[in-house]
Amino acid sequence: MLAEIAATRGLDLRDDNVQILLTKTVREAGKNNRFAGGSLPLTPRWPVVMDALREPVEFKALASVLNRHYPPDHELLVLTTEDYPPEGGDDIRVRDVAHLGADVLVAVIPSLPILDAHRDPRTLQHIVARLRASDGCPWDRKQTTQSLRNALIDEVYEALDAIDAGDMDNLAEELGDLGLLIMMHAQIAEEAGHFTLEDVYEGITAKVIRRHPHVFGDDSNHDDLDVVGLWKRVKAEEKAAGKLSSTEKAADGQPRSMPALTRAARVLQKHPLTPDQPAPAGPGGEMLAVIAGIIAAGDDPDAVLRDALNQYVSESD
Amino acid sequence: MLAEIAATRGLDLRDDNVQILLTKTVREAGKNNRFAGGSLPLTPRWPVVMDALREPVEFKALASVLNRHYPPDHELLVLTTEDYPPEGGDDIRVRDVAHLGADVLVAVIPSLPILDAHRDPRTLQHIVARLRASDGCPWDRKQTTQSLRNALIDEVYEALDAIDAGDMDNLAEELGDLGLLIMMHAQIAEEAGHFTLEDVYEGITAKVIRRHPHVFGDDSNHDDLDVVGLWKRVKAEEKAAGKLSSTEKAADGQPRSMPALTRAARVLQKHPLTPDQPAPAGPGGEMLAVIAGIIAAGDDPDAVLRDALNQYVSESD
Known part of the structure; x- marks a missing residue:
């Protein structure tokens, strides 16, 4: 009967991958909503069949679950006791599920096409793989671990700008840009047989639990x-x-690729220049001496240089 | 019958969330393996029921799909034509699926407990939420958008060290550390009602497609x-x-939080110091003048400072 009702909406449950979702699972996931991320490994890319929902707390839980995974105007098909015997059930939008009144005997949530299922993390992973495939995007196909190196720096500083400005909309966007880069690096590594994105998840997840x-x-x-x-x-x-497979760090314990001024400040803070230990000769040494002076005065060399730069830029406008 | 066979292994398909997976979907996902990431939105956290597998190409496809999502020693239950009429089927490990010989009538893949399902991206998301919840970890609960700001810098430079050293095992680890930070930032934002991790995915996925x-x-x-x-x-x-909700950039078009020396090099490359436009007075200006000299000599200020610093550190050992 369920398959027949679904068929009236063009869904063939006998010829599609299907998720069968229990009400008690939904109820559990709806309990502590702001800490419920990841609690339900649902995908909007396969249809869902659910059994009975009777209590308001269940409708609310379902609404919060669906809001996480689907766009608000996605339609699901519900069959209520009022519709029984069924003529085909009612369509209801995700945004209206919390206000469902009548007992639901069964609900079917149609799938979203992959290019519309933006809220599933595997969609971005698929898209990245698609861009790298032989019929993908010429620009993306040309990228390498090395060519994407500096993009990581730029995206991180853009995220920091968003944090410093308290601009949370922009932070969401910059975190997405960073996430895309992680997926690009993992896809490139998978093509070369090094590791997959799933290997990355496995390593970090096991580490955090441990x-x-x-x-x-x-x-x-x-x-x-x-x-x-x-x-x-x-x-x-x-x-x-x-x-732990940590790459060997520089002798001062900082990442080798860390900006030299940041590293210089950290090192000179610990080991100030002395008459016995002067700065080396040459322009690099001259910079070290200036940096040491700034630190001795209790200032932050990065901020001092930035201020001078801002002054120079504003005067040259 | 299927439910009864599963029950002999302690699986109650009538009381669990279940994924029904079609052979044709597996076959499709196994086609272009190194570009198949994200093509199958399967979760190892819910059991899977599959129908018939008959051809070697289907066993190979299933093996590559399972390897992506499960640990190699996870056991699934297969019922082959040789077992018919069924006495209960055979258990087979994920690592051996590619070598299956006989026709498979049906296969059941038991779920992994959430704390063992490391290869599903939603597991890490759940763990982060769990650490932030009231009975979570005191250290994680104390973190804020601001307190995690500098961790982003450190992790990015550790990833760059791995790239520069060509150490792909370490790159996998550092990408995981970065991914964890993204999830921490998203969880903190969700608690404050700003955005969820799914909002982050939605924004970047829609942008990449567009x-x-x-x-x-x-x-x-x-x-x-x-x-x-x-x-x-x-x-x-x-x-x-x-x-696009880009945070306003500094006047020179670079992120404001970019290290001052990097920014100074980019600015002075475009707008060299001139007698009409000298460096400002003070230690910041002195640094600008040294940097301008290094650029005029065709060198990279960051590399020059790093070399001097390495020399200083090795002499002070």
Whole structure:
């Protein structure tokens, strides 16, 4: 019967991948809405069949779940007790689900075509793979790990600008740009046989779980928890087990590619220039000496240079 | 019958969320394996029921699909024609699926508990939400958009170190660390009612599709495609439609938070110091003058400062 009702809307449940979703799962996911991200591994790209919904709390839970995964005007098909015996059920938009009144016997949520299923993380992954494939985009196909290197820097500083400006709409956009770059790097790595995006997820997810035994393990005495001490212990265990493959850092413990001025400030803060240890000769040494003077005066070399630069730029306008 | 066979392995298909997966979908996803990321929105967190697999190409496709989503020793339950009439079917590990011989009438893939389903992107999202919830981790709960600001810088330069060292294992790890930060920022934003991770995906996915009409639209004459020109046109249309919410950049067109030395080099390259336009007074101006000299000599100020710093650090050891 369900298949026949669905067929009146052009859905062939016998010839499509289908998700069968239990009401109790939806109810659970709707409980603590702002902390419910990732709790339901639903995809809008395959149709969903659900069983009975009877209580307002269930309609609200379903609404919050659907809002996360679907656009607000996506239509689902519900069959209520009032429609019984069925003539075909009612269509209702995602945005109206919270206000459903009558008991729902069954609901069918049609799938979105992949190019419309923007809220599923696998859609962006697919799109990136598509752009890199032989009939993809010439520009994207030309990119390499190296050619996308500096884009990471630019996108991160754009995200920082959004944070500093308190512009949350822009932060959402910049986080998306960064996420796209991660997917591009993973796709390029997969083509070369190095690793997949799923390998990336596996590594970081296992690491985060491993580093939180006080949340995910038995070891959950929260009150006087020394989180930093705990992390040090877990990291030492990881190192002993060979689980960390950190690229060797520069002698001063900072990433090698960190901007030289940032690194210089961190190093000179710890090891100030002395008559026994002067700056090397040449223009690099001259800069070090100026930087050391700025630090000795209690200022931030990056901010001092930025101020001078702003002054220079505004005067040259 | 299927439900009963599954029940012998402790699976209750009538009391679980279930994915019904068609062989033709698996076959399609297995076609172009290194470009198949995201093509199948499967989750390892819900059991899968599949129908008949008969040809070697289908076993191979299934193997590549399962390898993406499951650990290699995950066991699925297959019922082959040789088992018919069924006594309960056979268990087979994901790593052995490619070598299946006999016709498969039906296969059931049991789900992984959420804390073991590391290869699903929603698991990390859930874990981050869990760490931020009231019974989560004290350290994670204390973080803010601002407190995580500098972690973005550090992680990006660690990713660049991995790229520069050609260390792909480490790149996978650093991309994961960056991905985790994106999810932390999105979770914090969701709690404050600004945006969700799904909003981030929606924005970037719609943008990438919009910017590739030559791939996803009708206008797909690939041969003499001017991709850069096309992007400029699409971006102008986006700007006119108010779709881009870029935070205002500094007067020189660079992100404001970009390291001052990088920005100074870019600005002085375009607008060299002249007698009419000298550097401002003070230590910031002194640095500008040194930087201008380095650029005039055809060198990269960042590299010159880094070399001097390395020399200083090695001498102070």
